Amino acid sequence: MASATDSRYGQKESSDQNFDYMFKILIIGNSSVGKTSFLFRYADDSFTPAFVSTVGIDFKVKTIYRNDKRIKLQIWDTAGQERYRTITTAYYRGAMGFILMYDITNEESFNAVQDWSTQIKTYSWDNAQVLLVGNKCDMEDERVVSSERGRQLADHLGFEFFEASAKDNINVKQTFERLVDIICEKMSESLDTADPAVTGAKQGPQLTDQQAPPHQDCAC
């Protein structure tokens, strides 16, 4: 049961927490595709051409409003190097959403998407939602992966797809908000399909009663 009282959905632990729900999101993808920049753009609205290559795992927090609820996003940024796989995959299981990122100017990072997706399937919670993001779409001159290929791969993997640019702030906010919406949808879906006869009468606050149309204030 994915009710809001479940710990995975970040129940309000104490009164000092200023949110109704907490979602854990992971950004993964090859090294140098721009994960950290993407996160900084979203969380701090800043951009620096070079961030120190992430060691291990790092995170940022952003609280957003969705249908009158405060949702705290705890977004974990991961090191993309092969060597860090075992360390970062351990964190997959706690995540409700993934942003799987490649660099449109780098073929190898795109070819690795399938691999990352397999990693998600192997290590994550089976209801976790994934968005595929092709970053650096501002660098049209150096593009080697067409939008079409990105979209096709996303369809094939069953993910939604965005091209984005952390540098020019294209589709960054939209990506996160769409992911949050998908997570919300999935949550209420799993609430709806639960057999009412067996779930029992006593339940925590449910997301269903606050599910307004999900695209209301979403730019995408």
Place this chain on the structure above:
Amino acid sequence: MFDCRFISKVEEVLNDWKLIGDSFKKTPEKGEYTTGVWEEKGEDILFADFKFNIKHHYLVQELAEKEEKEDGGEDSIPVCMQDLLCTNNDFPAIAHCLVRWYGLREFVVISPAANDAVISESKCNLLLSSVSIALGNTGCQVPVFVQIHQKWRKLYVGECQGPGVRTDFEMVHLRKVPNQYTHLSGLLDIFKSKIGCPLTSLPPVSIAIRFTYILQDWQQYFWPQQPPDIDAVIGGEVGGLEFGKLPFGACEDPISELHLATTWPCLTEGIIVDNDVYSDLDPLQAPQWSVRVRKADNPQCMLGDFVTEFFRLCRRKESTDELLGKSAFEENGKDAADISQALSKLTEPAPVPIHKLSVTGMVSSARKKIRKHRGADESPLNNDVLNAVLFFLFPDAKSLDGGEPKPSGSNVDITAQTDNEDYNLYSQLKSAPADSLTYKLALCLCMVNFYHGGVRGVAHLWQEFILEMRYRWENNYTIPGLSSGSPDLKCCLLHQKLQMLNCCIERKKARDDAKKAETAECTSYTPPYRTTNESAHSTESEKGKYEVGKSWDSWSDSEDEFFECHSDTEELKENAQDATRKQSTKEEVKEVATLKPDGRLHQFGSMTLLSTGEPLYIPVTQEPAPMTEDLLEEQSEVLAKLGTSAEGAHIRARMQSACLLSDMESFKAANPGCCLEDFVRWYSPRDYVEEEVVDESGNKVIKGELSARMKIPNNMWVEAWETAKPVPARRQRRLFDDTKEAEKVLHYLAVQRPADLTRHLLPCILHAALLKVKEEEIVEDIPSVKASIKRIVSHSSKILRFPSPEDKKIEDIISQIANVEATIARARSLKAKFATERCENPEEKEDLETFVSCLLEQPEVPIIGAGRGVAGTIIHKMFVNAQRAATLGPLEEDPKKPGSSEDRKVMSGTDFPPPAGREVILRTTVPRPAPYSKALPQRMYSVLTKDDFRLAGAFSSDTSFF
């Protein structure tokens, strides 16, 4: 006095419910009353100060297209009157009593709320008159009933009004049956006199009759399943129940009664005789037979009981020590209670004597300890059972005698089965693979709890299990039944802990083996880590060339090193600080280039070092520390607590830099004279940017440099690189302190109370129970059960995914599993009763199987061929046997044998007991009250059981032409 408010309230309700006016609906199909959907809605109303409840019951039907024949041809009569004559739904399998009695598809009932009852005749009349007025005022054509007298008597009177017509519903309910009502001719007399038909020659009355017979005594069929005999222990089996198997099935017959209904659906008056001296109604000759079975309420089912009992353990508060007697395991108790003491004991240089690993030996030594404290006969588990369980859990124990543990067979199975859907159920339920030690342990504990001493037995086995774990840790024997590698986070925490312990054992063993090899002056090298994949092995042997003769001192468990580690995260921090400190004190950076290469794994393609042109080697590196989910949680909490500030992020990176630093050191050791660029080209290739440039002489050359981010001054990577000394992995400080982790796991195990243990293992038990019902279902092939199992699995996976699910939800799952078990047990019982297996004719067999599966899923099942069909013959035989037994006492003989045909004819009257229920429906269409009135439907239903008799009449009359 009429209560006008009551009348107007009734009118209001009828209006609200839109029951006003006539509607045209199709005549219900045959059986539609049973298969269709019935709905009801209700409201409370007051009559004077009496509270009533008014309810509308109706069959959900699509509105028929208008202009059906009926209303086109004759003056339409209300739907309800058509229903009185319709024979499509006589004797419905499940229905409201008024539906059964009057054949109605729609009606309204007004009954006293709560426990009130309308008893006085004047009040009854008053109520009915009020209803009548309301019906007249509104033009409602739906019949309205009023319930009178005590509720249990189910007495109703009612009325229906249509244009110029009216039907009165009357009822008689008696405890004692007047003789004339026990047969058809008497009932016909009453019916005719009630109609009081003015015509001289009455149109024929149509008759439907049903007799119901009850079979309670199954005679030749004995319920075979006995609860297992718990005292017998035969080679790994207890009472016929093997370890690792769950029991299944009902201990008593889950089918208690069979009801046979023999029906004559369409007789006409005069065709048959049924009076107080003679009857033509032989059930064997009845044209329709149908059967329903009564299920035993809550039959005792083994699997359900087993799991329920196990779940009850969750509520026990006692610790293992309390259950086994304080300090039963004194030494171990101390170890568990005081980790530091345990550590110092372990780090003593004295070598641990390596005994032959024998579970039995261990058991008896553990046993002695217990005995010392409790006296001989008090151990909850007897020795035989305990040994059997331990050998089941640790099948390698025998083969370990005097030798190395072989890779346990279960690991092989694991890879072979991984695609199997059933096998992967563990990841949905967060339990453990079905062949794992954890899963087996759960099953054993469940059985011990049920048969061998309850919670104390559980505590005892758990204590033994922990001893075995410690023994294996101390003696470097890996634990069987666990897939190798890092803990699988998809499994339950306990399983992860055991996997963690196994990781520790593997690493310790590898280290000790290497040490041993060295002291024996062995020239061949044993890899420090046990790696699982083949390629790693081959590369390691290659690497061996460079390792010969190296000292292992730095890897040993010197006390120094041991006490540096406090906890994971501190270790990380410390490591980084340590590194900086060392750098500032020791100036050894310059020596690097002159060092001999050390700790090489293999060459990295054709890449060469930028400065020296030597081949670039990938170093042997330390494996990252395996993590269980609680450690991971702890660690991510620590990381998260540092906050999102730049400073926090920096500390976070620092804390996680141990691995980077270690890899850099290994790299430096393997590649003397290397630079950061070299490292980056292996470790993070995209951070080395290569460009084609034209040099002074006009040649194109490839020039490479670090990426912009690697060139940020004082960034983590540069900093770590400068700090890193050339030290091969095996001489570095361990990133993963297996000794400490192993002790932590052992301590964790030791403090688990039986209740905690149960909670840990509950998912495994539910998993096992689900597999069990699945397995049993496949034998019987019951589609509804298949669907329920699917539902339970998906429901449980939702519940078990989160930590500490509510008890109530767990109970739900258990009771759903028990229900499935009961259904399968019922199917078995029915199959045995109808001997589907022994049926030789394949066609008949199929019919019989269909019949049996229908019995499980439908309330009432018609028998094809009635008394002459396959099932009919069997049922007849059952009744004959029961009758014989009742009249003559037990008889072994097959009733079919000598001179059967004549015998049977004579006997057929007594083949069946007297019917437990006789139902008769009489119908006709007759003008009332005057000969020139409109001919209208008349109906009377009677039911006679052992001590209950009811007549329900519906008599229509013309209200305009009388």
